[in-house]
């Protein structure tokens with residue numbers, strides 16, 4: 001967001017600093033309105049629903065790294081922004097992270113719950129031991145049979161046990177959502193291989209809405225990394241995701257009709 005900064009006119013001595021303070025307040029309020037938290041006075045852009053997009057990692061957590069040096073945290077944020085642009089005409093979009101900073105896993109879900117989002121979509125990339133590893137994976141939540149989850153937070157297993165009760169009622173809807181993403185990704189140029197799976201992912205456990213974690217590709221695959229790092233490539237992924245979200249809401253509307 002670009003805020004033009006005009007040079008202030010010279011202030012006669014003794015003139016109170018009221019105007020600059022008012023400008024500052026306007027600037028701060030404007031900034032708040034464009035953050036992940038939104039602004040309660042915003043007009044209701046959410047005609048069809050509220051989508052929480054969670055760009056993985058951030059801050060000190062770089063995530064995976066491509067051979068060219070592209071970072072997962074940056075790719076995920078760029079993808080989230082592209083997806084938000086596509087969705088915003090029809091949906092209210094919440095980004096759990098709107099810049100490069102650390103954000104605990106449970107806070108990400110907490111933001112989605114706070115905004116009563118209809119969907120929670122956590123974006124990640126994968127890393128392989130060999131450069132040839134490629135493909136897309138979509139995960140939904142499934143409680144661990146025993147022991148800690150795939151993620152390391154919260155470390156207290158009993159906390160996970162309570163937290164995951166939020167996601168369990170949405171298991172079927174989450175799997176349906178995963179299948180819609182799979183269909184749309186498979187229809188992308190190059191027809192990437194797309195897998196779905198389930199796991200005790202802490203970032204999904206507390207989501208009180210259908211929720212998926214998408215690994216959009218292997219950053220260790222040089223061509224995929226290149227594609228994910230360009231706006232043209234990101235738009236392809238974002239379009240596929242936006243179509244899947246559209247289909248989810250279309251199906252929900254149909255099933256709600258008498």
Ligand SMILES: [Zn+2]
Nearest residue numbers: 056063124125
């Ligand atoms: Zn990740």
